[in-house]
Amino acid sequence: MSSSAFLADFHAVAEIGATEHQGVDRQAATEEDRQTREWFRAFAVERGWEVRVDGIGNQMALIEFAPGAPHILLGSHLDSQPLGGRFDGAYGVIAGLHAAERIVRRVAAGDPPPPVNLAVVNWFNEEGGRFAPSIMGSSVFAGLMDETQMLAVRDLSGVSVEEALAAIGYLGTDARPDIAGYAEIHIEQGRILEREATAIGAVDFSWYTQKLDIEVLGEQSHTGATAMADRHDALVGAAKIIVKVHEVTDGFEPEALVSSVGQLTLEPNSPIVVARRVHLVADLRAAEKDIVLAARARLLEEIAEIADAAGLTINVRDFDVRDNQYYPENGIGLAESVSADLGFGVRRIRTMAGHDSVAMNRIAPTVMLFIPSVDGVSHCEREFSRDDDMAAGVDVLTEVAWRMLHGALHDAPEPAHSAITAPVPR
Structure with missing residues (x-):
């Protein structure tokens, strides 16, 4: 399927909160964050998908194939660091939405419908630039941080998470869906893939x-x-x-x-x-x-x-x-086999940075994918990934999600459990 629709949406979203030097400033629960959330909502509503917002501001688009079944979840985050890059997080959300649309079209064209459902998520406050700690929304979703405690966290101006989410209309009350698996694609934020001219990184563990x-x-x-x-x-x-x-x-x-x-x-x-x-x-x-x-x-x-x-x-x-998180071996193997089948180079890679997948790996079989970052630069306006690399990643994510929906990780071993300690709000 053509990547032009994905690329058009990606570059359109990059205009929300755009900075002078082609970065973005969309810190959690700001007006710019609200605008990206409205874009996400419109994308889902136009396709007839259900939209939910939970009690910590996580925004989800749900697609039903099998009533009552759990969901395979795709996504990342749309918030940014102050004067951040336009690729970090946003790429994974928009890629997830387009992967989901491709899967819906595939089923409509006659391919076998999956026995589970599909959802795409925009996690709240992954960056932690305005509200500490980072990876907040997914950690609350996974039960690793207490929702009430996180809602009470305040920024340097004294505004709480709860107050900020209410101010932009995204303090939700919707139920969280049951999850059967999670997949996320992200820019590497390092130089390995670019240096080795490799299209896809299959993440095996976090630092x-x-x-x-x-x-x-x-x-x-x-x-x-x-x-x-x-x-x-x-x-x-x-x-x-x-x-x-x-x-x-x-x-x-x-x-x-x-x-x-x-x-x-x-x-x-x-x-x-x-x-x-x-x-x-x-x-x-x-x-x-x-x-x-x-x-x-x-x-x-x-x-x-x-x-x-x-x-x-x-x-x-x-x-x-x-603590270190180790991703399921058969999830890594799935990423490798899909990349090879689609003709893309792939290598195993660790993540030094934290991601929402680190939290989700605690509760569901999780696949984490990387695409190359030019010069390995991130969390600044100079952050950059090429259109061709982004498009290749959407192709891989789509096929990974399709196979997950049809049971590719059904027998995945329980992910290694390790501690994430929540701080006392400041």
């Missing part, structure tokens, strides 16, 4: 990841009148911590560990006041849990030394801990 929620407490004072020796500057302490978070990777093999501080707030944030409080979040990720734990231990020691030397109080709390 271990955890964040450290760090509060640095000093003493507020006058920047012009307080002697340097008398200062307890929380921002200076935070700056030293940020450097340590960056340098901790040096103690391990190259590329074995990635670390960053991506969010920082300070009080009172005045140009003539020494900061009394700084809040920051450090992110640690590695393929091996022991590496993350070793880096965490080293950072805790160094943070304690910074506190003692500067006369600061520094509180550190584990936050958003996600």
